[in-house]
Amino acid sequence: MPAARVSQRISAIAESATLAVDAKAKALKAAGRPVIGFGAGEPDFPTPGYIVQAAIEAASQPKYHRYSPAGGLPELKQAIADKTLRDSGYKAEASQVLVTNGGKQAVYNTFATLVDPGDEVIVPTPFWTTYPEAIRLAGGVPVEVFAGPEQDYLVTVEQLEAALTERTKILLFVSPSNPTGSVYSPEQVREVGLWAASKGLWVVTDEIYEHLTYDGVPFTSIATAVPELGDKVVILNGVAKTYAMTGWRVGWMIGPADVIKAATNLQSHATSNVSNIPQVAALAAVSGPLTAVDEMKVAFDRRRKAIVAGLNAIDGVECPTPKGAFYVYADVRGLLGKEFETANGTARPQTSAELAALILDEVEVAVVPGEAFGPSGFLRLSYALGDDDLATGVARLQSFLGKAK
Incomplete structure (x- = not known):
């Protein structure tokens, strides 16, 4: 054959x-x-004009015509750490940041770095299409936990508990959600996070819609709300949605230094550095106002x-x-x-x-x-x-x- x-x-x-x-x-x-x-x-x-202008100016500088560190421009990594502290209260060092080719590469890098064949990842459902595919590519098993409109598409701890097995390694947590737009309350975030911590699970949290909430509903980072998770949390984010920069392709992951180092090694072979010009644009975005x-x-x-x-x-x-x-x-x-x-x-x-x-x-x-x-x-x-x-x-x-x- x-x-x-x-x-x-x-x-x-x-x-x-x-x-x-x-x-x-x-x-x-x-x-x-x-x-x-x-x-x-x-x-x-x-994309806001000041961000575009930063990219235009960067394009004329020969230093940005060359390779740069695979993990991201040092000044951008520091700015992302500063922005994360500013916006969600989570403190991270620049060494805990990996700049990626859009949010999708951050998702892929994270599961490729954390998941061994057969490991299960609990995926609250409805989910963004890329999550289960990235988990499968890493050899993992996505375990869907569906929450319907009658519960505002928000999973409960009881549902998560029912999905838990001895193979479960990670809980994926997304709030605000793509595709539903649902947002977990601060109390719900803490309850889910404490459950994950009590089971010794990793939490991978996608926070790319952190600035898009309505009706006075707050954004709550599970990494900040549940310090009990310790160093078993990875934050995914990027500039695409907040700054209307979908085509610039700049995302990042924040996590424990050893995980970020391993993910950086992976990226060094997969794509190397993100294009320098969008990185400079992202630097202007995350360092600037939220106007x-x-x-x-x-x-x-x-x-x-x-x-x-x-x-x-x-x-x-x-x-x-x-x-x-x-x-x-x-x-x-x-x-x-x-x-x-x-x-x-x-x-x-x-x-x-x-x-x-x-x-x-x-x-x-x-x-x-x-x-x-x-x-x-x-x-x-x-x-x-x-x-x-x-x-x-x-x-x-x-x-x-x-x-x-």
């Missing part, structure tokens, strides 16, 4: 569903179709309220009000199995994946189905797009989905 052309390890992972939906929407737009894309979690705002994100939050909050109201006006759709990030996670189980009029007759979608495909084909609105994040029956929509596009897209959804029989 001929050998497989692609390794089993790589063949087993799935394409990023969110990027796939976004790519398809952009391709259709390029072909002249008026597609409204709710797929990608990407602010529609430009830009405060301005963006005003728009996000307005869009959040509009999209929730618009979706909840559709029979068969239930959309909780998110308290963070810039996503809504709509429960569309009430629409599955119903009949929809289409250009070619009728259709009865049985899954949220089929419903999302139908919506794109019939009314040219791109959404991401729940299958990308866990169980079927849900749709994720990002409200980080412009107000006019949001209104048009929601109106199309109302018109099409509202006629289900």
Whole structure:
């Protein structure tokens, strides 16, 4: 039998569903179709001017035309440590920081460094699409713990306890959440963290949406709230969402010095240093004020309220009000199995994946189905797009989905 052309390890992972939906929407737009894309979690705002200017100036400096340390520019690592203390109260040294090619590499590096084959990682569900794939690439086993809309998509300690086995090594913790926008209260964060500490687990916490909370809801870092975790916590973060810098590709991980050193060794062979020019831009971002994100939050909050109201006006759709990030996670189980009029007759979608495909084909609105994040029956929509596009897209959804029989 001929050998497989692609390794089993790589063949087993799935394409990023969110990027796939976004790519398809952009391709259709390029072909002249008026597609409204709710797929990608990407602010529609430009990167603030002072950050762009820092990059322009850096590009003219020969020292940034050369290799730099694989773990990141020393001044950026220190600035990230300072910013983390400022924003979440967690004290770390520059030696505990690794600058990565976007938040995704921070996720990959972390699980590759911590996970041995067979180790289990508890993954609160719905989850961001990259987490389970990064865990599997490391040889680990993602253990999904699903929390539905009836509990605001927030897992309980009782659920976590039920998922615990002798193979469990890590708890993944994400608040605010992608894809649901849910935010754990300070009391819930402490309860979950104390549980993890009592079981001797590592906690990997993704804090990339730390500055995007609404209605006075606070962001709480589990690393700060639960010092009992000791040195068994890794923080993931980046500049993409806070500063509208998704394309600059700068993220980081913060953790114990030995873990960061090992992850830096991995990165030295995988990609070496992050491009120097974006690193200088990130330095300007994390060292500067939060004025830009405060301005963006005003728009996000307005869009959040509009999209929730618009979706909840559709029979068969239930959309909780998110308290963070810039996503809504709509429960569309009430629409599955119903009949929809289409250009070619009728259709009865049985899954949220089929419903999302139908919506794109019939009314040219791109959404991401729940299958990308866990169980079927849900749709994720990002409200980080412009107000006019949001209104048009929601109106199309109302018109099409509202006629289900």
